Amino acid sequence: MQKKLNIALLAMCCAPVCAQTHTDSIGQHSRLEVEAACTFAESQLGQNADMPQGVTMVNSNKNVFASEVSYRFAPTHLRYRAYNPMYNEVYINGVLMNNAETGQFRYPTIGGIGVQGLNFDSSLPFEDFGYGMTAMGGSNNYNFRAADMKRGQHIEWTGANRNYTMGGAYSYASGLNENGWAFAGTLSYRWAKQGYVDGTPLRSLSYYLSVQKVLNDNHSLAFATWGSPSKRAQYGASTDEAFQLADDRQYNPYWGYYNDKKRNSRVVREFAPTALLTWDWNINEKTRLSTSLQGQYAWYRCTRLNYNGENPYADSWLKMPSSIYNVWNPSDPANTADAKARWEKACTEWAADKSNRQLDWERMYWFNEQVATQGTDAMYWLEARHNDNLNVSIASTLDKRLTNKSSLRAGFNLATNKGMHYQTINSLLGATQMHNVNTYAIAHYPAASDKVQYDLNNRDVVLGKGDRMGYDYNILMNKAKVWGAYIEDFGPLHYSLSARMGYQSMQRDGKMRNGMAADNSFGKSRTKDFFDGGLKLGSSLDMGCGHTLIFGMGYEQRAPQAAAVFASPEVNNDIAVNLKNEKVFSTEVGYMYNGSWLHANINGYYSYVKDASDWQSFYMDNTNELVYNSITGLKKKYYGLEAGLKFDICKTLDMKLVGTISEAQTTDNALSRYMFACHGTYNDDVLLSKDMHEAGTPLTAASLGVNYHQRGWTVGVDCNYYDRIYLDYSTYNRLQRIANGESMEQAKGKGGFMLNCSIGRSARVMRGLLNINLSITNLTNNRNICTGGYESNYDVRQPNTDASGASLYNFAKNPRKFYAFGTSGMLNITYSF
Numbered sequence: 001m002q003k004k005l006n007i008a009l010l011a012m013c014c015a016p017v018c019a020q021t022h023t024d025s026i027g028q029h030s031r032l033e034v035e036a037a038c039t040f041a042e043s044q045l046g047q048n049a050d051m052p053q054g055v056t057m058v059n060s061n062k063n064v065f066a067s068e069v070s071y072r073f074a075p076t077h078l079r080y081r082a083y084n085p086m087y088n089e090v091y092i093n094g095v096l097m098n099n100a101e102t103g104q105f106r107y108p109t110i111g112g113i114g115v116q117g118l119n120f121d122s123s124l125p126f127e128d129f130g131y132g133m134t135a136m137g138g139s140n141n142y143n144f145r146a147a148d149m150k151r152g153q154h155i156e157w158t159g160a161n162r163n164y165t166m167g168g169a170y171s172y173a174s175g176l177n178e179n180g181w182a183f184a185g186t187l188s189y190r191w192a193k194q195g196y197v198d199g200t201p202l203r204s205l206s207y208y209l210s211v212q213k214v215l216n217d218n219h220s221l222a223f224a225t226w227g228s229p230s231k232r233a234q235y236g237a238s239t240d241e242a243f244q245l246a247d248d249r250q251y252n253p254y255w256g257y258y259n260d261k262k263r264n265s266r267v268v269r270e271f272a273p274t275a276l277l278t279w280d281w282n283i284n285e286k287t288r289l290s291t292s293l294q295g296q297y298a299w300y301r302c303t304r305l306n307y308n309g310e311n312p313y314a315d316s317w318l319k320m321p322s323s324i325y326n327v328w329n330p331s332d333p334a335n336t337a338d339a340k341a342r343w344e345k346a347c348t349e350w351a352a353d354k355s356n357r358q359l360d361w362e363r364m365y366w367f368n369e370q371v372a373t374q375g376t377d378a379m380y381w382l383e384a385r386h387n388d389n390l391n392v393s394i395a396s397t398l399d400k401r402l403t404n405k406s407s408l409r410a411g412f413n414l415a416t417n418k419g420m421h422y423q424t425i426n427s428l429l430g431a432t433q434m435h436n437v438n439t440y441a442i443a444h445y446p447a448a449s450d451k452v453q454y455d456l457n458n459r460d461v462v463l464g465k466g467d468r469m470g471y472d473y474n475i476l477m478n479k480a481k482v483w484g485a486y487i488e489d490f491g492p493l494h495y496s497l498s499a500r501m502g503y504q505s506m507q508r509d510g511k512m513r514n515g516m517a518a519d520n521s522f523g524k525s526r527t528k529d530f531f532d533g534g535l536k537l538g539s540s541l542d543m544g545c546g547h548t549l550i551f552g553m554g555y556e557q558r559a560p561q562a563a564a565v566f567a568s569p570e571v572n573n574d575i576a577v578n579l580k581n582e583k584v585f586s587t588e589v590g591y592m593y594n595g596s597w598l599h600a601n602i603n604g605y606y607s608y609v610k611d612a613s614d615w616q617s618f619y620m621d622n623t624n625e626l627v628y629n630s631i632t633g634l635k636k637k638y639y640g641l642e643a644g645l646k647f648d649i650c651k652t653l654d655m656k657l658v659g660t661i662s663e664a665q666t667t668d669n670a671l672s673r674y675m676f677a678c679h680g681t682y683n684d685d686v687l688l689s690k691d692m693h694e695a696g697t698p699l700t701a702a703s704l705g706v707n708y709h710q711r712g713w714t715v716g717v718d719c720n721y722y723d724r725i726y727l728d729y730s731t732y733n734r735l736q737r738i739a740n741g742e743s744m745e746q747a748k749g750k751g752g753f754m755l756n757c758s759i760g761r762s763a764r765v766m767r768g769l770l771n772i773n774l775s776i777t778n779l780t781n782n783r784n785i786c787t788g789g790y791e792s793n794y795d796v797r798q799p800n801t802d803a804s805g806a807s808l809y810n811f812a813k814n815p816r817k818f819y820a821f822g823t824s825g826m827l828n829i830t831y832s833f
Helices: 002-012 031-039 064-072 114-118 240-246 337-352 361-373
Strands: 089-092 120-123 139-142 152-160 166-173 181-192 202-214 219-227 230-233 255-258 261-264 267-271 274-284 287-307 380-403 406-427 468-490 493-510 528-544 547-558 582-594 598-620 625-650 653-666 670-676 682-687 698-710 713-726 752-765 768-777 786-790 816-819 824-832
Touching: 064 598, 064 625, 064 653, 064 698, 114 152, 114 166, 114 181, 114 202, 240 337, 240 816, 255 361, 361 380, 713 786
Parallel strands: 089 139
Antiparallel strands: 120 139, 152 166, 152 824, 166 181, 181 202, 202 219, 202 230, 219 274, 230 267, 255 261, 267 287, 274 287, 287 380, 380 406, 406 468, 468 493, 493 528, 528 547, 547 582, 582 598, 598 625, 625 653, 625 670, 653 698, 670 682, 698 713, 713 752, 752 768, 768 824, 786 816
């Protein structure tokens, strides 16, 4: 044992220790691990967001760190190298499937399709990739061909206390029969009356069906279709004050009791049926052409509560006890004996009963019934924000083997996308009418003014359930890309050179004539065109005896995401100013050792992004105003070290150690053009974004795990550590004229340790294989680890004071946060035959 430990240390220091190289379990993960990684963030929303947080998935069968990062650190939503998920590209049968507008891939759309979802290839940023130039955050390609699915049947049952409590699945794959046909399919269902967080029920059905016909030795056709219609309730961030008073780190302000049942105000309905036809042509022994045609129509709807009166959320700042008594400054003149008594009473009431700190649906219904008798508009209503899209794309890849040591790949990808964004009335909550008017503007303009009309083509229209209100527009996109790659083994050197060129066009098509932009909101905007491209070199030098040196470098220009191209798309056709292609430089060096009982890697990376753009919409907490903020000229840097080690202590026991320490921050100030929805005019300012960090992901993480496996038994224990978790910073409060020279540190969340364990048993039963696995996450029930959140946006020029002018609620001290789940478990039973 001492000898093995000495050799392990020498190998980590690049000593010339010889060992036989082989491939073992690195990079192999169960469907349970993949699904858990994809769905941990499924119900968590950011500030005023309608879409859940993105997920980044990478994998490797050589790099120990990359093989673990997306799975082991899933409970805290760690993103690979802190990159935005748009830098991680996902293909299915060679077709790029990332959302055309946001650039992110929605993993839940394939997360429930069972064992068929495990059939994919993953490439790290500077590794070879068969379907394009590898993305900065890695690229994955899922193979949905029926003939490539593992033959057999698979039955599965899962019980858990996470986002869902019960699930089941059945999968079938025929394999390729003697007539050249292959069939594969999956049907699964997940359900929760209530998820881990209060008020979060879930229902999700998933299906996958594929058929393939091998026509002859050279040609085959494969068809696949899949989808996952689902309905789930969300949970939102809140303040530490609310968490402490509720005595619950998973306090969810989005629900309340109605008719003695829990009712959530944020409910998502989602369905993205997709069809894919693939033609494979083996031109000759050295040349293969693969072409795929894909079509998808996606529905996404998220409800939210709106109001024209008192804020109904129990954790709004005016309803918190600290708005009565300044707990941050005991010497505040407002801290009178009467204020303290009222504060103590408010704390007691808030904590006494769960219904006191949740939405009061019956109160909202009562108010609406009163205004209905007066013939006026609803004071409270549920609106639904829709983000639908129709996408058609075609991709073709040519793979040519030039010699025994070199090959050439080339291809193209064409896509057209129609994004449909609109808002509807979901429920009037007992009211009888609602007009399509701008409730934010009514306080600033006469009721008869054109400015308050959301649609001048249909003035003062009375709305009912299902009617469109507020905004209605389409984003029209066309995309084209060509790429090529040359791969060669030159002695001990393996290298690849890849390049791409692309074109994108974007246009807004407004369906309402907004009163704030009467001549610039209805109809089509001008078309915004972008040309982009890039080059990348990836290489590895085999030094023998399992030692490998890695080097990569790339430069590319990326067109801005369509979600950031328009300055205020819910109002007008204006295109953001100072909009440019992103310039991205990235490089990486690394060392890797793969031996018979030891695998290790250490990598250093650096990436620089210039001229990035962003778009946000948010509410001002203390003035109840909606703001659109277009940000351009962002400069960001990402750098760090990542390391992994897998050490086989003996045949039945191995140890894994992985970790990363990284930095991801903005290096300079940016430009901001923002608009208050109640005024409709732009304000230009400098955003003091310098030294702000990427949020919602730990920048430091480490894990030590031990796994025992013998005679069908597996037992695993891992201890994970997370630190340097930043919250999304307020872009409004860091505008130069708002900050007024004051420096504001970015809010951070608390890290900590998390202990996880699992035990599994596999055995041959009759003619099949039975697997039983129990995994427990956060065994020590550490609920103090922050997984993300955001600072409040508020107008510092309108201080929150009492009648004497004394300052009360402190927004800067009360950012909204998410915390990691406490102890949760999942029991999974599968039978394959």
